[in-house]
Amino acid sequence: MAEFKPPQNNLLHIEVINAIINAIVSGELKPGDHIVEQHIAQQMQISRAPVREAIRELAAQDIIRLIPRKGAFVAPLDPKNIEGIYLLRSYLEGLAARLAVLRLTEADLNELYLLNYQMGEAALKNNVNTFIDLDLRFHDFICQHCAHPQLKKMIDGVQLQTKLFMNMSKWHLAAHSELHREMNAHQPLLEALRARNQDEAEMRMREHIIMAGNLLLEYLVNKKSITNREQNGDHVGV
Amino acid sequence: MAEFKPPQNNLLHIEVINAIINAIVSGELKPGDHIVEQHIAQQMQISRAPVREAIRELAAQDIIRLIPRKGAFVAPLDPKNIEGIYLLRSYLEGLAARLAVLRLTEADLNELYLLNYQMGEAALKNNVNTFIDLDLRFHDFICQHCAHPQLKKMIDGVQLQTKLFMNMSKWHLAAHSELHREMNAHQPLLEALRARNQDEAEMRMREHIIMAGNLLLEYLVNKKSITNREQNGDHVGV
DNA sequence: CCTTTGTTCATTGTCGACAATCTACTTATT
DNA sequence: AATAAGTAGATTGTCGACAATGAACAAAGG
Known part of the structure; x- marks a missing residue:
């Protein structure tokens, strides 16, 4: 029998x-940019209604800031905020790790170890994109096994933000030289998971995320201080 | 000069x-109920568009579950879920308390002590609604001083859910006999805040919320076991 | 009797149009 | 020249209508 896949999102x-x-x-849309419903609607050749819904949903995830009767703006990206986001993420994913300890099977653990191994390979090859992708899958895997849909949803939202941060700041371009520092970042967490130690798993997950932040x-x-130097010739001390 | 308040929500x-x-x-809408856009629109004599937006926003807060092309349903209310919500809330508000320690002024602390005192009074008078209201204001006050808008937003969402839980389960009707157990629930937290002890404040906030849950x-x-007994005459053991 | 196929109705998804509001600019007034 | 009032264009908020989908029920065929 032929494959009849269901049509993908017609929404x-x-x-x-x-x-x-x-x-x-x-980078087509930069932080602070005004998102105009009609522009997107025209470019995608659809009406404003679905555009509106999309904007509202992204606003609920703090990707977009909504100001009544003025419009939607891409959320600003300031370091002060990033610190808070990573702190939040560390707490949420820490809790997810704690809950996942109760549910991860041996097969699940093996899968995690495999992902970790592949990350090591990617790091050695300096393959940043693969590394980031594997890292995301590693975290997702744990969060999916926490059996807490709402927590998962929150984490997804925060993760999306961090992903945007990384991309907006073109972090991945500079990450080559930093990969070695992150290479074995998951090791302590993995051992805590295997030992079924909830406290330890939560702690290690938190540490790991704070460090990444x-x-x-x-x-x-x-980068900012370099940029400043370039712009005004001023030397900014470390 | 007379007060000319701007017209409240035009939206x-x-x-x-x-x-x-x-x-x-x-209780007009019960968990699982189908929320039909047009019904609400007609009853409020508006079009479906704003109703749609409202539903989407509540869905983002997990008050409502959204199923594509089928509609919106009031989120089901099961104890298993409630436990998870309170756990989540304990983590989020725990973090908020930790952050608030750094920002609460002496005047703020006095305000919190006042709220706590008033809660004691309400408890003694068995005034449940006042007690619940004060409790909410107490928690809100702390969360507002954590200087983390996104955390605050998440907490608001989770708090709304817990509020719904309490109301849906008609908990407040039975709370009279439980008030004394909650009366001094904030005392340890207050002392930790005054001592500017972050770890302690976070811990006490968590404990308090888990206990409330x-x-x-x-x-x-x-109630459920009572209901079951009433329905099928079966006796449910503890 | 059970399964499959139509049919009808309620509801959601999408659309184009209009009204209300905001911004930037122009004009008038002192 | 500086401030206030007015005007025009762009954008959001709201509306009513239609198309697409899903659910319940009836009809047909085995």
Whole structure:
């Protein structure tokens, strides 16, 4: 029997969501930019209704800031905020790890170990995109096994933001030189999971995320001071 | 000069949100009920557009479950879920308390002590509604001072859910006999805040919320077993 | 009797149009 | 020249209508 796949999303607003996210990731839409419903609607040759829904949904995830009767704006990206986001993420994913300890089977653990191994390979090959993708799958895998849909949803939202941060700041371009620092970042967490130690798993997950946040932050501050130097010839001390 | 307040929410969808929440709180809409856009639109004599937006926003907060092309349904209310919600809330508000420690002024602390005192009074008078209202203001006050808008937003969403839980389960009707158990629930937290001890504040906030969750859960399980007994004459053991 | 195929109706998804509001600019007034 | 009032264009908020989908029920065929 031939394969009859169900038609993928015929829901317009979901395609709009993806389109907007892509536009932000690709830098086409920059933080602070005004998102005009009709412009998107015309470009995608659809009406404003699904565009509106997409914007509202992204606003619920804080990707977009909504101001009544003025419009939608791409959320600003400031380091102060990033620190808070990563702190939040560390708490949420820490809790997810704690809950996942109760549910991960041996097969699940093996899968995680495999992902971790592949990350090591990608790091050695300096393959940043593969590394980031594997890292995301690693975290997702744990969060999916926490059996807490609402927590999962929150984490997805925060993760999307961090993904945007990384892309907007073109972090991945500079990550080559940082990969070695992240290479074995999951090891302590994995051991805690295997030992079925909830406290330890939560703690390690938190540490790991805070560390990743600091790495990004460090890069951002660096870049900014370099940019400033370039712009006004001023030397900014470390 | 007379007060000329700006007209309150001109935005229809906000009024719809409140209307739906009220309907759920009052029991008019029960968990699992199908929310039909046109019905609400006709009853409120507006078009479907703002109703749609309201539903989408409530869905983002997990008050409502959305199924594509089938519609919106009031989120089901099961004890298993409640436990998870309170766990989540304990983590989020715990973090908020930790952050608030850094920002609460002496005046703020006095305000919190006042609220706590008033709660004691309300408890002694067995005034449940006042007690619940004060409790909410107490928690809100702390969360507002965590200087983390996104965390605050998440907490608001989860708090709304717990509020709905309490109302849907008619918990407040039975709370009279439980008030004394909650009366001094904030004391340890207050002391930690005054001592500017972040770890302690987070811990005490968590404990307090988990305890409140258990109280509600205990009541729900009790009620359910009573209901079961009434329905089928079966005796459910503890 | 059970399964499959139509049919009808209720509801959601999408659309184009209009009204209300905001911004930027122009004009008038002191 | 500076401030206030007015105007025009763009954008959001709201509306009513239609198309697409899904659910319940009836009819047909085995």
